Amino acid sequence: MSRLRAALAWLSFALVALALAFAFVLSPAEATMGQVVRLLYVHVGSAWNAMLAFGVVFLASLAYLRARRPVWDRLAAASAEVGVVFTTVTLVSGSFWARAVWNTWWRWEPRLTTTLLLWFVYVAYLLIRESVESPERRGTVAAVVGIVGFADVPVVYLSARLWGGFHPASVELAPPMVTSLLVAVGAFTALYAYLTWLALDLQTLRGLALELRGRAEARGAPAARVRTGDTTA
Amino acid sequence: MTYLVVGYGVVWLALFLYLRSLDRRIAELRKEIAVLEAESRGEG
Numbered sequence: 419m420s421r422l423r424a425a426l427a428w429l430s431f432a433l434v435a436l437a438l439a440f441a442f443v444l445s446p447a448e449a450t451m452g453q454v455v456r457l458l459y460v461h462v463g464s465a466w467n468a469m470l471a472f473g474v475v476f477l478a479s480l481a482y483l484r485a486r487r488p489v490w491d492r493l494a495a496a497s498a499e500v501g502v503v504f505t506t507v508t509l510v511s512g513s514f515w516a517r518a519v520w521n522t523w524w525r526w527e528p529r530l531t532t533t534l535l536l537w538f539v540y541v542a543y544l545l546i547r548e549s550v551e552s553p554e555r556r557g558t559v560a561a562v563v564g565i566v567g568f569a570d571v572p573v574v575y576l577s578a579r580l581w582g583g584f585h586p587a588s589v590e591l592a593p594p595m596v597t598s599l600l601v602a603v604g605a606f607t608a609l610y611a612y613l614t615w616l617a618l619d620l621q622t623l624r625g626l627a628l629e630l631r632g633r634a635e636a637r638g639a640p641a642a643r644v645r646t647g648d649t650t651a
Numbered sequence: 652m653t654y655l656v657v658g659y660g661v662v663w664l665a666l667f668l669y670l671r672s673l674d675r676r677i678a679e680l681r682k683e684i685a686v687l688e689a690e691s692r693g694e695g
Contacts, residue, residue, distance in 0.1 A: 452652075453655050454652070454654055454655045456655055456659075457658050457659070460658075460659065460662050464662075506665065507662050507665060507666065510658070510662060511662050514654045514657065514658030514661070515654070518654040518655070613669070613670065616677065619677055620673060620680065623681065623684065624680060626680075626684055627680050627684050627687065630684060630688065631687065633687075633691065634691065
């Protein structure tokens with residue numbers, strides 16, 4: 419298992435290096451936007467994986483409510499955390515791009531606003547998880563939020579088509595740019611899989627630590643706790 | 652060009668720091684679990 423994970427880590431880093439080479443060497447600059455168009459690869463790559471991550475949260479939450487197996491709850495939590503990181507990357511890279519082409523860091527327009535809302539929804543999801551003590555109750559509440567929160571994902575996707583705004587709904591790309599974009603999406607997807615695997619490990623260890631602390635407290639022994647930043651107590 | 656370079660820099664630095672934070676949190680939890688298991692064996 420650890421070999422498979424190491425292989426996935428190397429694959430992710432190799433694909434990221436390849437994606438950077440494609441973005442900066444193979445892909446041409448764009449006629450009106452110039453060099454800054456190269457932000458497209460990191461922006462779309464992370465946006466695609468944020469959607470994928472929240473799709474996994476949605477499916478894992480449904481599976482948890484159906485089967486009540488803790489692994490689904492842990493997968494949902496892991497994927498939500500990575501999804502928030504990718505949404506942050508999408509917003510930050512988009513903001514740099516906007517500053518270069520729109521001369522502003524932010525516009526309250528449909529695509530940007532619904533994406534920011536998406537970020538808040540899943541940050542709230544993670545905060546709600548931390549605030550519920552009982553594992554069963556936490557799993558149920560989080561699953562409901564994970565399912566309801568997913569409603570914003572299609573809204574983000576369709577927002578530019580439905581309501582217009584400054585953000586383009588779709589763009590026509592030259593063939594080398596399409597290739598570079600596909601490589602970048604592949605690299606970010608491998609990175610998503612690797613980070614989610616690590617985050618799932620973290621969730622599993624948190625569950626085990628919580629159980630051991632409970633047992634230690636039941637024995638009357640003060641549970642030793644290494645400073646982990648782990649707030650589940 | 653500045654926005655491109657700084658944008659890429661910020662994004663990859665953030666992803667690197669997140670990866671480091673996952674590694675650190677996993678290592679610390681493993682350490683805590685080892686201590687708790689040792690305590691449990693010692694008392695059992």
